[in-house]
Amino acid sequence: MAITQLKHYHSLTIESAISLAKDLSLFDPSENLTCEEIGDGNLNYVFRIASSESGKSIIIKQALPYAKVVGESWPLTLDRARIEARALTLQRSLAERLVPEVYHSDEQLAITIMEDLSHLEIARKGLNKGEIYPSLSKDIGEFLGATLFFTSDYALHPFKKKGYVKEFSNPELCKITEDLVFTDPFFNSETNEFEQALEEEVRNLWDDLPLKLEVAKLKRSFLTEGEALLHGDLHTGSIFAGKEETKVIDPEFAFYGPIGFDLGQFLANLIFQAVVREEKPKKEEILRHIETTWDVFESTFSQFWDQSEDAYTKIDGYLEYVLEKSFADTIGFLGCELIRRTIGLAHVEDLDSVQDEEKRVLYKKTCLALGRECILERHRIRSIQDLLDKLI
Ligand code: ADP
Ligand code: MG
Ligand code: MG
Ligand code: MG
Incomplete structure:
Protein backbone atom coordinates (compact mmCIF):
# COMPACT_ATOMS: atom_id res chain seq x y z
CA MET A 1 0.00 0.00 0.00
CA ALA A 2 1.42 3.37 -0.96
CA ILE A 3 1.58 6.10 1.68
CA THR A 4 -0.48 8.44 -0.55
CA GLN A 5 -3.41 6.03 -0.33
CA LEU A 6 -3.23 6.17 3.44
CA LYS A 7 -3.48 9.93 3.68
CA HIS A 8 -7.16 10.09 4.57
CA TYR A 9 -7.99 9.07 8.09
CA HIS A 10 -8.95 5.46 8.64
CA SER A 11 -8.38 3.36 11.70
CA LEU A 12 -5.43 1.02 11.40
CA THR A 13 -5.67 -2.74 11.60
CA ILE A 14 -2.92 -5.24 12.41
CA GLU A 15 -2.34 -5.65 8.65
CA SER A 16 -2.43 -1.99 7.63
CA ALA A 17 -0.18 -1.04 10.58
CA ILE A 18 2.44 -3.48 9.26
CA SER A 19 2.08 -2.12 5.70
CA LEU A 20 2.48 1.42 6.98
CA ALA A 21 5.66 0.56 8.89
CA LYS A 22 7.10 -1.00 5.72
CA ASP A 23 6.02 1.91 3.48
CA LEU A 24 7.79 4.28 5.83
CA SER A 25 10.95 2.15 5.58
CA LEU A 26 11.03 1.64 9.33
CA PHE A 27 11.98 -1.98 8.63
CA ASP A 28 13.76 -3.81 5.84
CA PRO A 29 11.30 -4.86 3.09
CA SER A 30 12.30 -8.52 3.54
CA GLU A 31 11.71 -8.59 7.33
CA ASN A 32 8.98 -10.77 8.75
CA LEU A 33 6.89 -8.53 10.99
CA THR A 34 4.40 -9.31 13.74
CA CYS A 35 1.94 -6.81 15.18
CA GLU A 36 -0.34 -6.69 18.20
CA GLU A 37 -2.65 -4.05 19.66
CA ILE A 38 -1.45 -3.49 23.23
CA GLY A 39 -3.29 -0.30 24.26
CA ASP A 40 -4.66 -0.44 27.78
CA GLY A 41 -5.45 3.26 27.92
CA ASN A 42 -8.88 4.82 27.69
CA LEU A 43 -8.62 6.76 24.49
CA ASN A 44 -6.38 5.37 21.75
CA TYR A 45 -5.03 2.38 19.87
CA VAL A 46 -1.43 1.30 20.43
CA PHE A 47 0.17 -1.17 18.02
CA ARG A 48 3.50 -2.86 18.67
CA ILE A 49 5.29 -4.04 15.52
CA ALA A 50 8.33 -6.27 15.83
CA SER A 51 10.74 -8.07 13.54
CA SER A 52 11.70 -11.56 14.64
CA GLU A 53 14.88 -11.40 12.54
CA SER A 54 16.45 -8.16 13.77
CA GLY A 55 14.66 -7.93 17.13
CA LYS A 56 13.80 -4.34 16.25
CA SER A 57 10.40 -3.02 17.32
CA ILE A 58 8.34 0.17 17.15
CA ILE A 59 5.09 1.55 18.56
CA ILE A 60 2.34 3.13 16.46
CA LYS A 61 -0.17 5.05 18.56
CA GLN A 62 -3.33 6.13 16.76
CA ALA A 63 -6.10 8.40 17.98
CA LEU A 64 -9.66 7.38 17.17
CA PRO A 65 -12.33 9.97 16.37
CA TYR A 66 -13.95 9.00 19.66
CA ALA A 67 -12.82 7.87 23.14
CA LYS A 68 -12.04 4.13 23.02
CA VAL A 69 -13.35 3.50 26.54
CA VAL A 70 -16.84 4.89 25.84
CA GLY A 71 -17.22 4.33 22.09
CA GLU A 72 -18.63 6.37 19.22
CA SER A 73 -21.10 8.15 21.48
CA TRP A 74 -18.19 10.22 22.86
CA PRO A 75 -16.58 11.94 19.85
CA LEU A 76 -13.11 13.34 20.49
CA THR A 77 -10.85 15.41 18.26
CA LEU A 78 -8.10 13.68 16.27
CA ASP A 79 -6.05 16.84 16.78
CA ARG A 80 -4.87 15.29 20.07
CA ALA A 81 -2.48 13.12 18.01
CA ARG A 82 -0.83 16.25 16.58
CA ILE A 83 -0.54 17.70 20.08
CA GLU A 84 0.93 14.46 21.44
CA ALA A 85 3.57 14.11 18.71
CA ARG A 86 4.58 17.78 19.04
CA ALA A 87 4.69 17.65 22.83
CA LEU A 88 6.80 14.48 22.82
CA THR A 89 9.24 16.06 20.38
CA LEU A 90 9.48 19.33 22.30
CA GLN A 91 9.74 17.62 25.70
CA ARG A 92 12.43 15.30 24.36
CA SER A 93 14.42 18.31 23.17
CA LEU A 94 14.33 19.59 26.78
CA ALA A 95 14.71 16.30 28.69
CA GLU A 96 16.12 13.83 26.18
CA ARG A 97 16.79 10.98 28.61
CA LEU A 98 13.21 11.00 29.93
CA VAL A 99 11.04 10.99 26.78
CA PRO A 100 10.75 8.39 23.98
CA GLU A 101 12.05 9.22 20.52
CA VAL A 102 9.41 10.00 17.87
CA TYR A 103 10.32 8.38 14.52
CA HIS A 104 7.41 9.71 12.50
CA SER A 105 4.03 11.37 12.89
CA ASP A 106 1.11 12.07 10.56
CA GLU A 107 -1.71 14.48 11.38
CA GLN A 108 -4.13 13.05 8.81
CA LEU A 109 -3.78 9.53 10.13
CA ALA A 110 -3.57 10.82 13.71
CA ILE A 111 -0.56 8.63 14.43
CA THR A 112 2.67 8.91 16.37
CA ILE A 113 5.33 6.31 15.68
CA MET A 114 7.81 6.04 18.53
CA GLU A 115 10.41 4.11 20.41
CA ASP A 116 9.18 0.83 21.91
CA LEU A 117 9.49 0.91 25.70
CA SER A 118 8.27 -2.61 26.39
CA HIS A 119 11.43 -3.41 28.37
CA LEU A 120 10.05 -1.03 31.02
P1 ADP B 1 -3.82 6.34 26.07
O1 ADP B 1 -3.69 7.74 25.61
O2 ADP B 1 -4.90 5.63 25.34
O3 ADP B 1 -3.90 6.24 27.56
P2 ADP B 1 -1.02 5.53 26.26
O4 ADP B 1 -0.08 6.38 25.49
O5 ADP B 1 -1.09 5.73 27.72
O6 ADP B 1 -2.48 5.62 25.60
O7 ADP B 1 -0.67 4.02 25.95
C1 ADP B 1 -1.51 2.96 26.39
C2 ADP B 1 -0.64 1.76 26.70
O8 ADP B 1 0.06 1.34 25.52
C3 ADP B 1 0.43 2.01 27.74
O9 ADP B 1 -0.05 1.85 29.04
C4 ADP B 1 1.46 0.96 27.39
O10 ADP B 1 1.07 -0.30 27.91
C5 ADP B 1 1.37 0.91 25.86
N1 ADP B 1 2.36 1.82 25.25
C6 ADP B 1 2.16 3.12 24.93
N2 ADP B 1 3.28 3.68 24.44
C7 ADP B 1 4.22 2.70 24.43
C8 ADP B 1 5.61 2.64 24.05
N3 ADP B 1 6.24 3.70 23.54
N4 ADP B 1 6.25 1.46 24.22
C9 ADP B 1 5.61 0.36 24.73
N5 ADP B 1 4.32 0.36 25.09
C10 ADP B 1 3.62 1.51 24.96
MG1 MG C 1 -2.47 6.73 28.92
MG1 MG D 1 -3.75 9.34 26.90
MG1 MG E 1 5.04 -3.87 28.99
Whole structure:
Protein backbone atom coordinates (compact mmCIF):
# COMPACT_ATOMS: atom_id res chain seq x y z
CA MET A 1 0.00 0.00 0.00
CA ALA A 2 1.42 3.37 -0.96
CA ILE A 3 1.58 6.10 1.68
CA THR A 4 -0.48 8.44 -0.55
CA GLN A 5 -3.41 6.03 -0.33
CA LEU A 6 -3.23 6.17 3.44
CA LYS A 7 -3.48 9.93 3.68
CA HIS A 8 -7.16 10.09 4.57
CA TYR A 9 -7.99 9.07 8.09
CA HIS A 10 -8.95 5.46 8.64
CA SER A 11 -8.38 3.36 11.70
CA LEU A 12 -5.43 1.02 11.40
CA THR A 13 -5.67 -2.74 11.60
CA ILE A 14 -2.92 -5.24 12.41
CA GLU A 15 -2.34 -5.65 8.65
CA SER A 16 -2.43 -1.99 7.63
CA ALA A 17 -0.18 -1.04 10.58
CA ILE A 18 2.44 -3.48 9.26
CA SER A 19 2.08 -2.12 5.70
CA LEU A 20 2.48 1.42 6.98
CA ALA A 21 5.66 0.56 8.89
CA LYS A 22 7.10 -1.00 5.72
CA ASP A 23 6.02 1.91 3.48
CA LEU A 24 7.79 4.28 5.83
CA SER A 25 10.95 2.15 5.58
CA LEU A 26 11.03 1.64 9.33
CA PHE A 27 11.98 -1.98 8.63
CA ASP A 28 13.76 -3.81 5.84
CA PRO A 29 11.30 -4.86 3.09
CA SER A 30 12.30 -8.52 3.54
CA GLU A 31 11.71 -8.59 7.33
CA ASN A 32 8.98 -10.77 8.75
CA LEU A 33 6.89 -8.53 10.99
CA THR A 34 4.40 -9.31 13.74
CA CYS A 35 1.94 -6.81 15.18
CA GLU A 36 -0.34 -6.69 18.20
CA GLU A 37 -2.65 -4.05 19.66
CA ILE A 38 -1.45 -3.49 23.23
CA GLY A 39 -3.29 -0.30 24.26
CA ASP A 40 -4.66 -0.44 27.78
CA GLY A 41 -5.45 3.26 27.92
CA ASN A 42 -8.88 4.82 27.69
CA LEU A 43 -8.62 6.76 24.49
CA ASN A 44 -6.38 5.37 21.75
CA TYR A 45 -5.03 2.38 19.87
CA VAL A 46 -1.43 1.30 20.43
CA PHE A 47 0.17 -1.17 18.02
CA ARG A 48 3.50 -2.86 18.67
CA ILE A 49 5.29 -4.04 15.52
CA ALA A 50 8.33 -6.27 15.83
CA SER A 51 10.74 -8.07 13.54
CA SER A 52 11.70 -11.56 14.64
CA GLU A 53 14.88 -11.40 12.54
CA SER A 54 16.45 -8.16 13.77
CA GLY A 55 14.66 -7.93 17.13
CA LYS A 56 13.80 -4.34 16.25
CA SER A 57 10.40 -3.02 17.32
CA ILE A 58 8.34 0.17 17.15
CA ILE A 59 5.09 1.55 18.56
CA ILE A 60 2.34 3.13 16.46
CA LYS A 61 -0.17 5.05 18.56
CA GLN A 62 -3.33 6.13 16.76
CA ALA A 63 -6.10 8.40 17.98
CA LEU A 64 -9.66 7.38 17.17
CA PRO A 65 -12.33 9.97 16.37
CA TYR A 66 -13.95 9.00 19.66
CA ALA A 67 -12.82 7.87 23.14
CA LYS A 68 -12.04 4.13 23.02
CA VAL A 69 -13.35 3.50 26.54
CA VAL A 70 -16.84 4.89 25.84
CA GLY A 71 -17.22 4.33 22.09
CA GLU A 72 -18.63 6.37 19.22
CA SER A 73 -21.10 8.15 21.48
CA TRP A 74 -18.19 10.22 22.86
CA PRO A 75 -16.58 11.94 19.85
CA LEU A 76 -13.11 13.34 20.49
CA THR A 77 -10.85 15.41 18.26
CA LEU A 78 -8.10 13.68 16.27
CA ASP A 79 -6.05 16.84 16.78
CA ARG A 80 -4.87 15.29 20.07
CA ALA A 81 -2.48 13.12 18.01
CA ARG A 82 -0.83 16.25 16.58
CA ILE A 83 -0.54 17.70 20.08
CA GLU A 84 0.93 14.46 21.44
CA ALA A 85 3.57 14.11 18.71
CA ARG A 86 4.58 17.78 19.04
CA ALA A 87 4.69 17.65 22.83
CA LEU A 88 6.80 14.48 22.82
CA THR A 89 9.24 16.06 20.38
CA LEU A 90 9.48 19.33 22.30
CA GLN A 91 9.74 17.62 25.70
CA ARG A 92 12.43 15.30 24.36
CA SER A 93 14.42 18.31 23.17
CA LEU A 94 14.33 19.59 26.78
CA ALA A 95 14.71 16.30 28.69
CA GLU A 96 16.12 13.83 26.18
CA ARG A 97 16.79 10.98 28.61
CA LEU A 98 13.21 11.00 29.93
CA VAL A 99 11.04 10.99 26.78
CA PRO A 100 10.75 8.39 23.98
CA GLU A 101 12.05 9.22 20.52
CA VAL A 102 9.41 10.00 17.87
CA TYR A 103 10.32 8.38 14.52
CA HIS A 104 7.41 9.71 12.50
CA SER A 105 4.03 11.37 12.89
CA ASP A 106 1.11 12.07 10.56
CA GLU A 107 -1.71 14.48 11.38
CA GLN A 108 -4.13 13.05 8.81
CA LEU A 109 -3.78 9.53 10.13
CA ALA A 110 -3.57 10.82 13.71
CA ILE A 111 -0.56 8.63 14.43
CA THR A 112 2.67 8.91 16.37
CA ILE A 113 5.33 6.31 15.68
CA MET A 114 7.81 6.04 18.53
CA GLU A 115 10.41 4.11 20.41
CA ASP A 116 9.18 0.83 21.91
CA LEU A 117 9.49 0.91 25.70
CA SER A 118 8.27 -2.61 26.39
CA HIS A 119 11.43 -3.41 28.37
CA LEU A 120 10.05 -1.03 31.02
CA GLU A 121 6.84 -1.23 33.01
CA ILE A 122 4.03 1.27 33.51
CA ALA A 123 4.90 2.79 36.92
CA ARG A 124 1.40 2.37 38.34
CA LYS A 125 1.43 -1.37 37.60
CA GLY A 126 4.91 -1.85 38.99
CA LEU A 127 4.24 0.17 42.14
CA ASN A 128 1.08 -1.84 42.75
CA LYS A 129 3.20 -5.00 42.66
CA GLY A 130 5.75 -3.48 45.03
CA GLU A 131 8.46 -2.93 42.42
CA ILE A 132 11.16 -0.50 43.50
CA TYR A 133 12.06 2.33 41.12
CA PRO A 134 15.03 4.11 42.72
CA SER A 135 15.23 6.96 40.18
CA LEU A 136 11.52 7.54 39.51
CA SER A 137 11.04 10.71 41.57
CA LYS A 138 14.42 12.21 40.76
CA ASP A 139 13.67 11.72 37.06
CA ILE A 140 10.16 13.16 37.22
CA GLY A 141 11.43 16.14 39.24
CA GLU A 142 14.02 16.73 36.53
CA PHE A 143 11.50 16.25 33.72
CA LEU A 144 9.19 18.82 35.30
CA GLY A 145 11.96 21.28 36.15
CA ALA A 146 13.22 21.27 32.55
CA THR A 147 9.97 21.08 30.57
CA LEU A 148 8.09 23.61 32.70
CA PHE A 149 10.95 26.11 32.93
CA PHE A 150 11.99 26.08 29.27
CA THR A 151 8.46 26.47 27.91
CA SER A 152 7.65 29.43 30.21
CA ASP A 153 8.05 33.20 29.87
CA TYR A 154 10.94 32.92 32.34
CA ALA A 155 12.95 31.29 29.54
CA LEU A 156 11.40 32.10 26.17
CA HIS A 157 11.16 35.16 23.96
CA PRO A 158 7.51 36.31 24.18
CA PHE A 159 6.89 35.67 20.46
CA LYS A 160 8.14 32.11 20.75
CA LYS A 161 6.08 31.51 23.87
CA LYS A 162 2.88 32.83 22.30
CA GLY A 163 3.59 30.67 19.24
CA TYR A 164 3.63 27.64 21.50
CA VAL A 165 0.47 28.77 23.29
CA LYS A 166 -1.28 28.84 19.91
CA GLU A 167 0.19 25.55 18.76
CA PHE A 168 -0.82 23.78 21.96
CA SER A 169 -4.36 25.13 22.14
CA ASN A 170 -6.19 21.95 23.19
CA PRO A 171 -9.80 22.87 24.04
CA GLU A 172 -11.43 19.44 23.83
CA LEU A 173 -8.95 17.64 26.04
CA CYS A 174 -8.83 20.55 28.49
CA LYS A 175 -12.62 20.32 28.74
CA ILE A 176 -12.30 16.70 29.86
CA THR A 177 -10.03 17.82 32.71
CA GLU A 178 -12.21 20.83 33.52
CA ASP A 179 -15.24 18.54 33.89
CA LEU A 180 -13.76 15.34 35.31
CA VAL A 181 -11.16 16.83 37.67
CA PHE A 182 -12.57 20.18 38.69
CA THR A 183 -16.37 20.06 38.38
CA ASP A 184 -18.17 16.71 38.28
CA PRO A 185 -16.75 15.16 41.50
CA PHE A 186 -17.91 18.17 43.49
CA PHE A 187 -21.51 18.01 42.26
CA ASN A 188 -24.08 15.25 41.96
CA SER A 189 -23.08 14.50 38.37
CA GLU A 190 -23.88 11.36 36.35
CA THR A 191 -20.24 10.72 35.57
CA ASN A 192 -19.39 10.05 39.24
CA GLU A 193 -18.84 6.53 40.46
CA PHE A 194 -18.41 5.45 44.07
CA GLU A 195 -19.48 2.68 46.38
CA GLN A 196 -22.50 2.95 48.62
CA ALA A 197 -20.28 3.00 51.72
CA LEU A 198 -18.91 6.42 50.69
CA GLU A 199 -22.32 8.01 50.19
CA GLU A 200 -22.24 10.10 53.37
CA GLU A 201 -18.71 11.44 52.76
CA VAL A 202 -19.59 12.28 49.16
CA ARG A 203 -22.79 14.13 50.10
CA ASN A 204 -20.79 16.10 52.65
CA LEU A 205 -18.34 17.12 49.91
CA TRP A 206 -21.15 18.26 47.64
CA ASP A 207 -22.57 20.38 50.48
CA ASP A 208 -19.22 21.86 51.47
CA LEU A 209 -19.46 25.41 50.14
CA PRO A 210 -16.10 26.69 51.49
CA LEU A 211 -14.45 23.71 49.75
CA LYS A 212 -16.27 24.41 46.48
CA LEU A 213 -15.13 28.04 46.58
CA GLU A 214 -11.50 26.88 46.80
CA VAL A 215 -12.00 24.37 43.95
CA ALA A 216 -13.50 27.18 41.87
CA LYS A 217 -10.27 29.18 42.41
CA LEU A 218 -8.14 26.20 41.38
CA LYS A 219 -10.26 25.60 38.29
CA ARG A 220 -9.96 29.29 37.44
CA SER A 221 -6.21 28.99 37.64
CA PHE A 222 -6.26 25.92 35.34
CA LEU A 223 -8.49 27.79 32.87
CA THR A 224 -6.62 31.08 32.78
CA GLU A 225 -2.96 30.81 33.79
CA GLY A 226 -0.90 29.94 30.71
CA GLU A 227 2.41 29.74 32.54
CA ALA A 228 4.16 26.75 30.97
CA LEU A 229 3.53 23.80 28.64
CA LEU A 230 2.01 21.13 30.86
CA HIS A 231 2.04 17.41 30.19
CA GLY A 232 -1.58 17.57 31.29
CA ASP A 233 -2.08 13.91 32.30
CA LEU A 234 0.94 13.09 34.45
CA HIS A 235 -0.35 10.21 36.52
CA THR A 236 1.71 7.07 37.17
CA GLY A 237 -0.02 5.37 34.20
CA SER A 238 1.70 7.87 31.86
CA ILE A 239 5.18 6.89 33.07
CA PHE A 240 7.31 3.91 32.05
CA ALA A 241 9.75 2.92 34.79
CA GLY A 242 12.63 0.56 35.30
CA LYS A 243 15.47 0.17 37.77
CA GLU A 244 17.57 2.83 36.07
CA GLU A 245 15.29 4.38 33.50
CA THR A 246 12.17 6.54 33.39
CA LYS A 247 10.20 7.71 30.33
CA VAL A 248 7.18 9.99 30.24
CA ILE A 249 4.58 9.13 27.58
CA ASP A 250 1.04 10.14 26.56
CA PRO A 251 1.07 13.99 26.55
CA GLU A 252 -2.11 14.31 24.46
CA PHE A 253 -3.57 16.64 27.13
CA ALA A 254 -0.63 19.06 26.78
CA PHE A 255 -1.51 22.76 26.88
CA TYR A 256 -0.36 26.00 28.54
CA GLY A 257 -1.42 26.00 32.20
CA PRO A 258 -0.20 26.61 35.74
CA ILE A 259 3.10 24.97 36.77
CA GLY A 260 1.62 23.22 39.82
CA PHE A 261 -0.82 21.09 37.83
CA ASP A 262 1.53 18.31 36.62
CA LEU A 263 3.26 18.25 40.00
CA GLY A 264 -0.07 17.91 41.80
CA GLN A 265 -1.29 15.06 39.59
CA PHE A 266 1.94 13.11 39.94
CA LEU A 267 2.15 13.59 43.72
CA ALA A 268 -1.50 12.60 44.21
CA ASN A 269 -0.86 9.36 42.34
CA LEU A 270 2.11 8.67 44.63
CA ILE A 271 -0.13 9.40 47.61
CA PHE A 272 -2.52 6.61 46.57
CA GLN A 273 0.45 4.26 47.01
CA ALA A 274 1.36 5.81 50.36
CA VAL A 275 -2.21 5.29 51.55
CA VAL A 276 -2.52 1.61 50.54
CA ARG A 277 0.92 0.63 51.90
CA GLU A 278 0.67 -0.37 55.55
CA GLU A 279 4.19 -1.67 56.20
CA LYS A 280 6.34 1.19 57.39
CA PRO A 281 9.39 0.73 55.12
CA LYS A 282 7.18 0.32 52.06
CA LYS A 283 5.22 3.46 52.89
CA GLU A 284 8.49 5.27 53.67
CA GLU A 285 9.74 4.49 50.16
CA ILE A 286 6.80 6.39 48.66
CA LEU A 287 7.16 9.28 51.11
CA ARG A 288 10.78 9.66 49.96
CA HIS A 289 9.57 9.75 46.32
CA ILE A 290 7.11 12.52 47.20
CA GLU A 291 9.84 14.54 48.90
CA THR A 292 12.39 13.95 46.13
CA THR A 293 9.96 14.93 43.37
CA TRP A 294 9.43 18.38 44.84
CA ASP A 295 13.05 18.89 45.92
CA VAL A 296 14.49 17.94 42.52
CA PHE A 297 11.86 19.97 40.69
CA GLU A 298 12.69 22.99 42.84
CA SER A 299 16.46 22.71 42.47
CA THR A 300 16.31 22.01 38.71
CA PHE A 301 13.93 24.91 38.09
CA SER A 302 16.05 27.23 40.27
CA GLN A 303 19.28 26.31 38.47
CA PHE A 304 17.72 27.15 35.10
CA TRP A 305 16.27 30.35 36.56
CA ASP A 306 19.78 31.57 37.36
CA GLN A 307 20.64 31.35 33.65
CA SER A 308 17.55 33.28 32.55
CA GLU A 309 17.97 36.51 30.59
CA ASP A 310 14.67 38.03 31.67
CA ALA A 311 15.35 41.24 33.67
CA TYR A 312 12.90 40.38 36.44
CA THR A 313 14.42 36.98 37.16
CA LYS A 314 17.31 38.94 38.69
CA ILE A 315 15.02 40.63 41.20
CA ASP A 316 15.37 39.23 44.71
CA GLY A 317 12.30 37.38 45.86
CA TYR A 318 10.75 36.74 42.41
CA LEU A 319 11.92 33.10 42.16
CA GLU A 320 10.74 32.50 45.74
CA TYR A 321 7.34 33.99 44.85
CA VAL A 322 6.98 31.73 41.79
CA LEU A 323 8.01 28.63 43.75
CA GLU A 324 5.71 29.41 46.69
CA LYS A 325 2.77 30.03 44.38
CA SER A 326 3.52 26.81 42.47
CA PHE A 327 3.79 24.85 45.71
CA ALA A 328 0.41 26.03 47.01
CA ASP A 329 -1.15 25.27 43.59
CA THR A 330 0.49 21.83 43.62
CA ILE A 331 -1.10 21.02 46.98
CA GLY A 332 -4.50 22.25 45.76
CA PHE A 333 -4.39 20.35 42.46
CA LEU A 334 -3.19 17.29 44.32
CA GLY A 335 -6.29 17.53 46.50
CA CYS A 336 -8.58 17.68 43.44
CA GLU A 337 -6.84 14.63 41.92
CA LEU A 338 -7.19 12.64 45.17
CA ILE A 339 -10.92 13.31 45.22
CA ARG A 340 -11.71 12.82 41.55
CA ARG A 341 -9.83 9.49 41.31
CA THR A 342 -11.77 8.23 44.34
CA ILE A 343 -15.33 9.21 43.40
CA GLY A 344 -15.20 10.53 39.81
CA LEU A 345 -15.31 8.77 36.44
CA ALA A 346 -11.71 7.58 36.15
CA HIS A 347 -10.52 5.56 39.10
CA VAL A 348 -7.08 4.16 39.98
CA GLU A 349 -6.11 0.51 40.28
CA ASP A 350 -4.12 1.37 43.44
CA LEU A 351 -7.39 1.82 45.35
CA ASP A 352 -9.88 -0.26 43.37
CA SER A 353 -7.76 -3.41 43.39
CA VAL A 354 -7.77 -3.60 47.21
CA GLN A 355 -9.85 -6.77 47.75
CA ASP A 356 -10.74 -6.33 51.45
CA GLU A 357 -13.80 -4.08 51.29
CA GLU A 358 -13.40 -2.60 54.74
CA LYS A 359 -9.82 -1.55 54.00
CA ARG A 360 -10.69 -0.27 50.54
CA VAL A 361 -13.42 1.96 51.91
CA LEU A 362 -11.16 3.16 54.70
CA TYR A 363 -8.37 4.07 52.21
CA LYS A 364 -10.86 5.89 50.03
CA LYS A 365 -12.18 7.85 53.01
CA THR A 366 -8.58 8.76 53.85
CA CYS A 367 -8.06 10.05 50.29
CA LEU A 368 -11.25 12.11 50.36
CA ALA A 369 -10.41 13.68 53.73
CA LEU A 370 -6.82 14.38 52.69
CA GLY A 371 -7.95 15.81 49.35
CA ARG A 372 -10.33 18.16 51.12
CA GLU A 373 -7.71 19.24 53.63
CA CYS A 374 -5.11 19.92 50.93
CA ILE A 375 -7.52 22.05 48.91
CA LEU A 376 -8.60 24.09 51.95
CA GLU A 377 -5.22 24.34 53.67
CA ARG A 378 -2.96 24.74 50.63
CA HIS A 379 -1.68 28.15 51.73
CA ARG A 380 -0.90 26.85 55.21
CA ILE A 381 0.92 23.72 54.03
CA ARG A 382 4.25 25.46 53.56
CA SER A 383 6.69 22.70 52.77
CA ILE A 384 6.83 19.16 51.48
CA GLN A 385 7.53 18.07 55.08
CA ASP A 386 4.18 19.61 56.14
CA LEU A 387 2.53 17.40 53.50
CA LEU A 388 4.45 14.28 54.58
CA ASP A 389 3.37 14.87 58.20
CA LYS A 390 -0.22 14.36 57.05
CA LEU A 391 0.62 11.02 55.44
CA ILE A 392 2.31 9.26 58.34
P1 ADP B 1 -3.82 6.34 26.07
O1 ADP B 1 -3.69 7.74 25.61
O2 ADP B 1 -4.90 5.63 25.34
O3 ADP B 1 -3.90 6.24 27.56
P2 ADP B 1 -1.02 5.53 26.26
O4 ADP B 1 -0.08 6.38 25.49
O5 ADP B 1 -1.09 5.73 27.72
O6 ADP B 1 -2.48 5.62 25.60
O7 ADP B 1 -0.67 4.02 25.95
C1 ADP B 1 -1.51 2.96 26.39
C2 ADP B 1 -0.64 1.76 26.70
O8 ADP B 1 0.06 1.34 25.52
C3 ADP B 1 0.43 2.01 27.74
O9 ADP B 1 -0.05 1.85 29.04
C4 ADP B 1 1.46 0.96 27.39
O10 ADP B 1 1.07 -0.30 27.91
C5 ADP B 1 1.37 0.91 25.86
N1 ADP B 1 2.36 1.82 25.25
C6 ADP B 1 2.16 3.12 24.93
N2 ADP B 1 3.28 3.68 24.44
C7 ADP B 1 4.22 2.70 24.43
C8 ADP B 1 5.61 2.64 24.05
N3 ADP B 1 6.24 3.70 23.54
N4 ADP B 1 6.25 1.46 24.22
C9 ADP B 1 5.61 0.36 24.73
N5 ADP B 1 4.32 0.36 25.09
C10 ADP B 1 3.62 1.51 24.96
MG1 MG C 1 -2.47 6.73 28.92
MG1 MG D 1 5.04 -3.87 28.99
MG1 MG E 1 -3.75 9.34 26.90
